[in-house]
Amino acid sequence: MDEQGQSPVDEVGAGAEGLFVAEVVEERDAARTGASSSIPEPAPLTEHGPARIISMVNQKGGVGKTTSTVSLGAALAGYGRRVLLVDFDPQGALSVALGVNAYELDLTVYNLLTQPDCHIGDVILTTDVENLDLLPSNIDLSAAEVQLVSEVGREHALARVLAPILGEYDIVLIDCQPSLGLLTVNALTASEGVIIPMETEYFALRGVALLKDTIDKVITRLNPGLEIIGVLATMYDPRTLHSREVLQTVQQAFGDSVFQTVIHRTVKFPDAAVAGEPITSFAPSSSGADAYRQLAREVLAR
Numbered sequence: 001m002d003e004q005g006q007s008p009v010d011e012v013g014a015g016a017e018g019l020f021v022a023e024v025v026e027e028r029d030a031a032r033t034g035a036s037s038s039i040p041e042p043a044p045l046t047e048h049g050p051a052r053i054i055s056m057v058n059q060k061g062g063v064g065k066t067t068s069t070v071s072l073g074a075a076l077a078g079y080g081r082r083v084l085l086v087d088f089d090p091q092g093a094l095s096v097a098l099g100v101n102a103y104e105l106d107l108t109v110y111n112l113l114t115q116p117d118c119h120i121g122d123v124i125l126t127t128d129v130e131n132l133d134l135l136p137s138n139i140d141l142s143a144a145e146v147q148l149v150s151e152v153g154r155e156h157a158l159a160r161v162l163a164p165i166l167g168e169y170d171i172v173l174i175d176c177q178p179s180l181g182l183l184t185v186n187a188l189t190a191s192e193g194v195i196i197p198m199e200t201e202y203f204a205l206r207g208v209a210l211l212k213d214t215i216d217k218v219i220t221r222l223n224p225g226l227e228i229i230g231v232l233a234t235m236y237d238p239r240t241l242h243s244r245e246v247l248q249t250v251q252q253a254f255g256d257s258v259f260q261t262v263i264h265r266t267v268k269f270p271d272a273a274v275a276g277e278p279i280t281s282f283a284p285s286s287s288g289a290d291a292y293r294q295l296a297r298e299v300l301a302r
């Protein structure tokens, strides 16, 4: 079910000329789109929980889901929120981005999904970032999808796994795999909100109609409380016409759903991932770290 589906929405923005451009990946201080001053600083918390669960979803690959999960999570933790990041992609990229070698772990989210006697407290890892914990995964998770198919209540498996710890966290962010299969449906079923990271690149809107359709089906059939919190434009390059055009198209298509915060393309993100650290720790004064702190304020205000 990956990356398929053509629709009128798919065609939006695809007609602009000259949308191809060489990737630009150097750090820059270009002014960020959006008025950050209008987004209030979040009030400090005196107590924690129950957690708001948010899925980071786009079945298109490489759009910044994992980068946004780790960066937003760390920024929220920096605002004193207790945050659990759930790696729900068998590739385990989120675990790697936090410096965890998930392939050496005995227990991952897979065990929680398939073994009722496995306790979530035994699987959650603390990270080097205060207030930021991780529920890791690795390739084992790919087997869960097959195993869950024949189960009663298969779409609710992740919600059941997370239920015992919701009182301990303020926010749970689920990093989904690039697919709209059963794992992603589980994430959506467990969540109150969805954030859709979208690369400001040619074909950004391809498949978005199918994604919205999946979200709508989850709302009607499984989880009436689910809402789209926002669309996050990522890898924006203000120096290229096509990046600006795609951003405009996304803003026209989604209106106020698009976050004011726009994440610019900078090599600091892959560098931070290689270092196994969130950008807010790796390069705390970079424009990228700033952008995700602004996004954290927007998410808390929505």
Ligand SMILES: Nc1ncnc2c1ncn2[C@@H]1O[C@H](COP(=O)(O)OP(=O)(O)OP(=O)(O)O)[C@@H](O)[C@H]1O
Pocket: 025, 060, 061, 062, 063, 064, 065, 066, 067, 068, 089, 093, 176, 177, 178, 234, 235, 236, 263, 264, 265, 266, 267, 269, 270, 271, 273
């Ligand atoms: N703003 C950015 N600027 C430059 N590079 C970025 C940015 N955001 C993410 N990247 C890089 O782009 C690549 C893809 O990002 P990421 O892994 O976050 O996407 P994804 O949507 O999670 O991918 P997948 O669908 O494979 O899970 C990574 O190498 C990441 O470091």
Ligand SMILES: [Mg+2]
Pocket: 065, 066, 067, 089, 093, 094, 175, 176, 177
């Ligand atoms: Mg990813």
